[in-house]
Amino acid sequence: MSPSPVTNEKQRPLVLITGANGTIGFANLLLLLTHNYRVRCALRRPSAITQITSSPLITPYLPNLTFILVPSIAAPNAYDAAAQDVTFIIHTAGAIPLPSANPITDVLEPYVEGTANMLSAALKSLSVKRLVVTGAMAGLVDPATLWAEGNNAPKPRLSETSRPPDLPDDVVIDHPPKAYMVGKNRAMTMLSGFAEQHPEAHFDVVQVVPGTVTGGMDLVETREEARRKMDRVSSGALFGETYGNRFFGVVGVADCARCHVGALDVGRVRGGEMLVAAWTSVGRDVGWFWRDAVERIEGQFAEEVDDGVYTLGRKPFTMLVQVDSRRTEEMLGIEFQSFGDQIVRAAEWYRDLKG
Numbered sequence: 001m002s003p004s005p006v007t008n009e010k011q012r013p014l015v016l017i018t019g020a021n022g023t024i025g026f027a028n029l030l031l032l033l034t035h036n037y038r039v040r041c042a043l044r045r046p047s048a049i050t051q052i053t054s055s056p057l058i059t060p061y062l063p064n065l066t067f068i069l070v071p072s073i074a075a076p077n078a079y080d081a082a083a084q085d086v087t088f089i090i091h092t093a094g095a096i097p098l099p100s101a102n103p104i105t106d107v108l109e110p111y112v113e114g115t116a117n118m119l120s121a122a123l124k125s126l127s128v129k130r131l132v133v134t135g136a137m138a139g140l141v142d143p144a145t146l147w148a149e150g151n152n153a154p155k156p157r158l159s160e161t162s163r164p165p166d167l168p169d170d171v172v173i174d175h176p177p178k179a180y181m182v183g184k185n186r187a188m189t190m191l192s193g194f195a196e197q198h199p200e201a202h203f204d205v206v207q208v209v210p211g212t213v214t215g216g217m218d219l220v221e222t223r224e225e226a227r228r229k230m231d232r233v234s235s236g237a238l239f240g241e242t243y244g245n246r247f248f249g250v251v252g253v254a255d256c257a258r259c260h261v262g263a264l265d266v267g268r269v270r271g272g273e274m275l276v277a278a279w280t281s282v283g284r285d286v287g288w289f290w291r292d293a294v295e296r297i298e299g300q301f302a303e304e305v306d307d308g309v310y311t312l313g314r315k316p317f318t319m320l321v322q323v324d325s326r327r328t329e330e331m332l333g334i335e336f337q338s339f340g341d342q343i344v345r346a347a348e349w350y351r352d353l354k355g
């Protein structure tokens with residue numbers, strides 16, 4: 001029998017994780033540690049290690065936590081040393097498509113080369129049983145249709161059986177968000193085809209495809225920092241920010257971590273699966289559930305709304321796809337937090353931060 005994350009064995013497997021100083025990665029790290037896994041974090045900068053080890057949430061678990069520096073994830077053999085002797089890998093690191101980024105070297109290559117490097121490191125490390133990789137809904141949609149479509153175009157439906165569309169090799173990559181989509185597309189294509197191309201491999205691959213991740217970021221300490229780092233959907237509903245007013249799907253950060261850690265359970269999740277980490281929006285009208293979320297904030301945080309803590313955005317963002325994640329819920333035995341619950345959770349988190 002293979003180890004399962006919900007049993008209580010003495011010595012739990014060693015898991016390599018990347019991106020642990022980001023929102024998804026940090027939530028994964030904490031959930032792994034509280035489930036008694038031993039964890040090795042591969043990080044690009046020493047400052048990221050300090051950031052993690054100085055979090056009081058992490059302190060109790062330091063005996064089960066080690067670090068390794070991998071300064072450039074796109075460099076050849078980047079992860080070979082990091083993958084030695086680990087049973088599982090959760091690869092989340094990538095690149096944020098900031099407006100100032102070079103689309104190719106800062107965004108596309110970290111995804112494509114980083115994923116290829118992780119696969120080759122896992123092929124060389126015979127202890128690896130499963131590689132879990134964080135994908136993106138953006139990688140499952142053709143960028144050509146995304147930038148062309150208006151608000152009323154029919155929405156593609158994303159589910160566990162979706163696969164990245166074939167993009168032409170010479171697709172034009174002229175800005176960071178496009179580089180992000182193409183990079184994710186190519187990385188996910190590589191991962192979807194891995195089992196077929198490597199039938200001899202000693203490990204399997206599971207992809208986790210999250211929507212926009214909402215809720216608390218445990219490494220954030222002040223409201224000012226929260227406003228800068230908060231996901232766009234929550235800041236749209238809570239503060240009326242309209243920057244990037246479109247989204248694919250949404251997932252609470254705790255649910256997102258449950259999907260990643262649950263993906264290690266080889267008894268529940270088969271190799272080759274793609275889990276959809278987002279609340280099911282199929283058949284639900286964004287105009288309705290957005291308004292409902294804002295009304296819940298007005299009801300539950302009346303005083304804060306009066307005081308101007310939440311300035312509220314009543315105009316719903318455009319949903320670019322319809323998400324159907326019911327199969328993921330069934331596989332993992334979980335129920336995703338609804339849109340309204342996620343926005344309420346984000347509001348609670350923000351309220352409790354230092355002013």
Ligand SMILES: *[C@@H]1O[C@H](CO)[C@@H](O)[C@H](O)[C@H]1NC(C)=O
Pocket residue numbers: 009010011012013033036037038060061062063064
């Ligand atoms: C470290 O992990 C072991 C299992 O591998 C567990 O028994 C122990 O309680 C963990 N220690 C801490 C400090 O969490």
